Amino acid sequence: MQDTEKTIQSQGNHNGYLTLVSWITGMGALAFGYNTAVVNGALDFMAKPGQLDLSTWAQGVVSSGLTLGAAFGAVFGGPLSDKIGRKKLLIWLGVIFTILGLGCGLAPNTTVIIGCRFILGLAVGAASGTVPVYLAEIAPASKRGQMVSMNQFLIVFGQFLVFGVNAVLGNLFGDHAAIWRVMISLASVPGIVLWIGMYAMPESPRWLSAQNRFADALKVLYRIRSKAQAEAEIKEVEANTKREKAAQANAVSLKDFKQKWIIQVCITGAMLGVIQQFAGINAIMYYGSQVLKDAGFAANAALIANVANGIFSCIGAVIGMYTIDKLGRKRLELTGLIFCAVALITVGLIKTYAGMSSWTAYAIMIIILVYIVIFQGTIGPVTWLLDSEIFPNRYRGLGTGIAIFVLWFANFIVGLLFPVLLDVLGLATVFYVFAVCCVLGACFVYIRVPETKGVNLEDIESYFRARYDKNYQGESKI
Template sequence: MQNSTDSYTNEKNHNGFLWLTTVITCMGSLLFGYNTSVVNGSLDFMAQRSQLSLSTFSQGIVSSGLTLGAAFGAVFGGPISDKVGRKHIILWLGAIFTIGAIGCAWAPSSVILIIFRFILGLAVGSASANVPVFLAEIAPSEMRGKLVTMNQLMIVFGQFLSFGINAWLGSAFGSNASIWRIMLGVASLPAILLWIGMFFVPETPRWLASQGRYSEALQSLLKFRSANNAKNELAEIKEASKKDVAEATQQATWADFKQPWVKQIVITGATLGVLQQFAGINSVMYYGTKILEASGFGTKAALISNVANGIFSCIGAVIGMYTVDRLGRKFLEYSGLIVCAICLIFVGIISTFASSASWSGVAVMITVLIYIIFFQGTLGPVTWLINSEIFPAKYRGLGTGITIFALWFANFLVGLFFPVMLSSLGLANSFYIFAACCILGIFFVHARIPETKGIKLEEIEEYFHKKYDK
């Protein structure tokens, strides 16, 4: 008979492997953050000091080509993961990230650079859809929030890492016309770690069970759970999928999404992703320097102050990781939308009525940092988490791909039109629009989002099935 000390040690070992698997998988999230942000500090070197001779239009394509690729990577990466498995697609992404980073660093022309940036975008988009799903499918229900929000922490850490590496390389080796190649090529290191690491982690038990491979699903669960917990959880998974045994090995198709209840899940997840982006976070992350300049900061001061965005993003993500399983998804969504709306309105008021005051610039910067820390601790991670939870196993890959495609397309629209909004409408009116989206989001969350804290994935499926399959 196993004593309590042995049981504790056994559970601790399983949790240790669970966290190790999470860190390995989240290298994909780190690469998401790094590759979306690295161009922010390297673009000037590409355009002005290298043989690429990028025009203004080409600079825009280099910057936004990754985002466009990410949208397609999300929508096509999901169905592929349904077919080949969560582990195998993330393993392939490690190789694609490596090839893309080396290709960008080597690129002899702007055309080649744009092609490899688009390839990186495909990997970024697929990682954004598949990493949260992988984590949700291996996590115990009581730890799912914490593990899946590691995805958000690693995204913002990747962004911060790119800011820091670019600042160091640009300051120390800025006279080297090719330093941008190192900035882009550094991403190959975590990509190689992701590729190698994924060879040593198991496939997710829920994907294996969805294929009718219950023996392998049990072996996978035994890597992450004690023997008793693994057997009990597999029995629950079997029971939940019993009505679909005849379809267990069939892949989801676009026709399946015509079912009313599945369609409603897609609408819920996609709208949540769009609202996350229309809350304005990437106007701050992409154009933080311009916002501070518009508030009275000098160019150099704005650049230095903008580094704080990365630091506060990481702090917010850590807070979110440790509160999401305590406070719940809906509470964090409400809190984030309310506080973000207040911050955006406050910046607008300062810009409208006190723009000439000596304290206005500092007040805007502090308010923006409060906005960042709340967003990254609430709306940022919870949106990815809910999208990974609400789809049944059979539809999870394709469904998540569709909803993340909507998120990425909204991201693209914010990045494309915010400079136009800033120049034509001004900072205040631009932020009022984002605040209005936050307020609309409060009503949407109240009407459409169930509380999923501590609820098994199979029970979440049953909730949507009963609510919308009429």
Template sequence: MVAKASQHSSRAALPALVSGPHTRRLGTVAVIATFGGLLFGYDTGVINGALDSMEESLGLTPATEGIMVSAILVGAAVGAFFIGRISDAFGRKPTINTLAILFFFAALACVLAPSWEFLTGARFLLGIAVGGASVTVPVFLAELAPTEQRGGLVSRNELMIVSGQLAAFTINAVIGSVWGEHDDVWRYMLSVAVLPAIALFIGMFRVPESPRWLIAKGRDDDALAVLKQIRSDDRAVAEMAEVRELADDEKEAKRARLADLVAEPWLRRILLVGVGLAVAQQLTGINSIMYYGTQVLQDSGFSQSGALIANVGAGVIAVVAMLVALRIINRVGRRTMLLLGFAGITVFHLLIGLSSTLIPEGLGRAVVVLIFVICFVGTMQGTIGPLVWLMLSEIFPLKLRGIGMGVTALVLWSTNFAVSLLFPILVAGIGISTTFFIFAVLNAGSFVFAATRVPETNGRSLEQLEADFSTGAVPTVANSAG
């Protein structure tokens, strides 16, 4: 409590933020760094419109298709687990630059792949870059951002991820319309990913190192020089004390072990909530649309080119919903948004399944399914998508936040892998309708889990949450006084 009180007092003493050249400098740094998020979104979303061409060119079956698509997620789990430690040792900036190189060569290997096995290996390597970016870029942004702007600046990375997916859907639609008859059109779609990788690599030479990392390495003068690039001089000097406190907190957190996370019953309950949220986010089936949306729309009645174009609608709605979520996420209770999200997703999964079953084949059914798919994507990206990551960062005590986030991120990526691997196999075996009915049942279960197990974290301190969990209570109402 003493450490926390001193931290709050040092923050209260900071000079107010003022605009100037340093503000533009920070904005430029954020744009460059979030190209990692753009690559994340593009490389995971581009497969969506490329699968039809791949099936013919590489002789894919539903099983090999699932393996090839989900290979990037296995790599992402590996990258998310190990790259954070590498960035702690060598710095955020050189780590992101190395990831840019890996993005480039892995994307190039995907373009030149002679077989589905080679492509699967290349996508695994691409996944390592995706997972590394997913943990390194948000940390880098958080360590550069002023305290007052940290949430908004870090959230730009989430926005860039869905923007990258939208870019992939749009470019796929354009390339598919122009060169759709070409046997290897999927290679053209994948090749675009090398461009933002080059931009990230070149741009990072203009970006400073994280001041918190520099202080952790005993390089205080370098850290102050970086802060003076992105703050006013008086603010930079005053903020050095805060950055030292944050660096000390981080050192203490790195000493935490998995055994510490399950040492007491209330900690085990928090871990259960975190793991449950991670699994529930992926069981929404969002990535069945992000990765296989074009095929879902074709099965519903669209032509190949029509499905490519219609799929762009899902990408647009994802970006718009994310923008809305970022504006309201601190004004509405976390549990309220979660419950509305799971309820809405359950309804739209049922409507997609019923439409595919009851409406006769043709353009009418295709349009109705598209509407419900767009509603599903908007509901997911406007509630559960950004909210789960935020709540995972809030529920764990500070000293255990690193290990807690690591465990839950691994669970999230693993669940993503399982859903992505099984989706095409399920669709081939039991059809679109039954598959979405299964999603509806799973999300109804997630609604019950959120209603009975997930605490309200908005407006509550870690001490309040700890007290409630330690007594077995689940705080379901935000305390505005907290």
């Protein structure tokens, strides 16, 4: 009886510590969400005469420059985290978020803010790949989905936070055009928390194992697992690490990615990112006010309604966080893509055939909110989780970096072209295009993506090797 009570207490302590790890590490995701969405509300103030006096093109560059930087940050962030460790990189990212967040707020001209936003984007991209990888490597298989989904929740919470902050500051201090500087500078707050908080966090046990620091890895596992779980897991990780090093002792490089099975993993990871972005979510999160105005809302009403996008994003992310380990990754991804396609088509039909009826704007807003909940509870978190799971330990940093680079570049394309497409094609046609992308994405997921719910990271590797590596002698357990 006493042993049982000790076990329950130990598990509770581990769960509490893992929750703390998730929240501190997730400040990188919160900074990600805040910085990507802060221009939705700040641009109008920045563009005013006497401030930065931005042209239409300059507004687009300021908005999408961060996502372009994020694409490159994702590529460099992965190998850098492999070299210096997940923990150390996250500490440095906290420093960059803090300094560059303030730099954007103090920028004296357009050139400086574009440069600061691009560098800040490098940190956002590195965080977008490093945070989910760190959480996936530190979490037990049974809780990996929930912990990595915390990343998605804090991204959308950061977006909701900035929508609310911009709405409040814009209404209270709208007569002061320079209020945009406060809006943007507040992005440094989660950077400070990440910077300081990561000093108290453990290093990834799998990264430590990759450095042959198995004793240190075991010490970390003792802090986040029961004694029996820690010892069993370190044996499996150690055996897998030795197999990898016996197969190829050289350092990981792009040459390794010429292997067919690694290429196939990269294609799968990259396409998941393209599917996520071409489903249209960030067209709404970055340009929600414009979408709602096009649907029929007045400018002030659109700004207020835009806050609802952030609220419903958080609701969807919470739902996804607590269902992803129960319902499975593949099932959620397919369900999300199908229902998002239906929602997008419905908006297009209403816009096409209902015209500007009195109920049109409200109907479109409601359906968009439903779409947001579905996306943020399915496609959003599943993409980040799968990209953190499918790459083998040896190639995870660089492989995830490549996949996230493609995701961010797709994000950049959507952010840069959506205003133009909205103006040329109209809301209905653009949403039809997004719906087609959802359907094509569902076909890809059905054919290519394995179900990884409750599966050890090493067994996910065996699935791809058994399927695409002719020289592999093992069997897939999936």
